[in-house]
Amino acid sequence: MLPKPVLLYDQPLAPNPMRLNLFLAEKGIEIERIPVDLMAGAHKSPDYLARVGAPQVPALELEDGTVITETQAIARYLEALHPEPNLLGRGPLEAALIEMWQRRAEFGLFAAVGHSFRHSNPKMAVLEQQCPDWAEVNRGRIDGHLAALDRRLEGRDWIAADRLTMADITAYVAANFRRIIRHEMPGGLDNLAAWMARIAARPATAALETKR
Ligand SMILES: N[C@@H](CCC(=O)N[C@@H](CS)C(=O)NCC(=O)O)C(=O)O
Known part of the structure; x- marks a missing residue:
């Protein structure tokens, strides 16, 4: 057990x-x-x-x-x-692909937004030895990560599989967290915008938003 x-x-x-x-x-x-x-x-x-x-x-x-x-x-x-609903992959290949996209999202967009926030927001000085240049470098990377996600979502609903997985969760949290650093969404990322709306409309996401 x-x-x-x-x-x-x-x-x-x-x-x-x-x-x-x-x-x-x-x-x-x-x-x-x-x-x-x-x-x-x-x-x-x-x-x-x-x-x-x-x-x-x-x-x-x-x-x-x-x-x-x-x-x-x-x-x-x-x-x-709790195997269902499955969010980390069924079988080695699907699990590997979800892990791959999860890590790309975590070490890409999620890290860029996180570093930008932690190194620029005065309130974060209690948690971070701040380096404003590092905040700017990371802010500058966000658009590229968003564009890459938009390309990945061309013709598909979810990042890594035929359903929402942990890769979508990590990327969505990061894409949403941009708002805290007042990062403006670049125009023309229609696949990304549709995917964000798809996740925002899910009962789990909605329930989480209302709890906050
Ligand atoms: N790699 C860890 C990162 C955990 C992490 O850094 N959590 C942040 C909150 S988002 C934290 O606890 N920060 C404390 C600090 O910065 O001192 C994970 O995936 O959970």
Whole structure:
């Protein structure tokens, strides 16, 4: 028997927890959450570090005391417990392609938006040793990542498979999070705009938006 999840260390406004929360909502998984106040440094307290082992959210605690960090690792465990709806791939080839697009989204658009935000917003100075040039470099990369996604979505509804997967979730959270740095969506990315509207209209996404 696999140990059951008992607690999610969460911060619903932060983008990695957002990815996991969307994943959970799509799967219909309910779990007790404990909000972690990142701005107050709660994730760096000795108690948090002793329990979780790393100063970050999300983190998933299991009934046997194991704590899993890293959004993708948490998702992987939860998918083993709740295989449907499948978000990480059925079979090795599909799983590899979803992982590939997930990583491209995470290390591409998601990282560009994240670095741009963390290195430019004065409030983030409590969490980040800020480098304004790095914020600008990353802001400059966003349009290219959006255009690449738009090209990928030509003639298809979803990024990696015939249905929404974790690749879409990561890319969507990143594309949406641009709003926090007031990045303007370039014109002409019609495939991307249609895909964003498709995800925004899903019950899981809508439920998440209204909770915030
Ligand atoms: N690679 C990790 C990243 C986790 C992460 O960086 N989470 C952010 C919130 S989005 C955090 O906890 N930041 C704390 C800090 O910057 O001190 C994952 O995929 O979950």
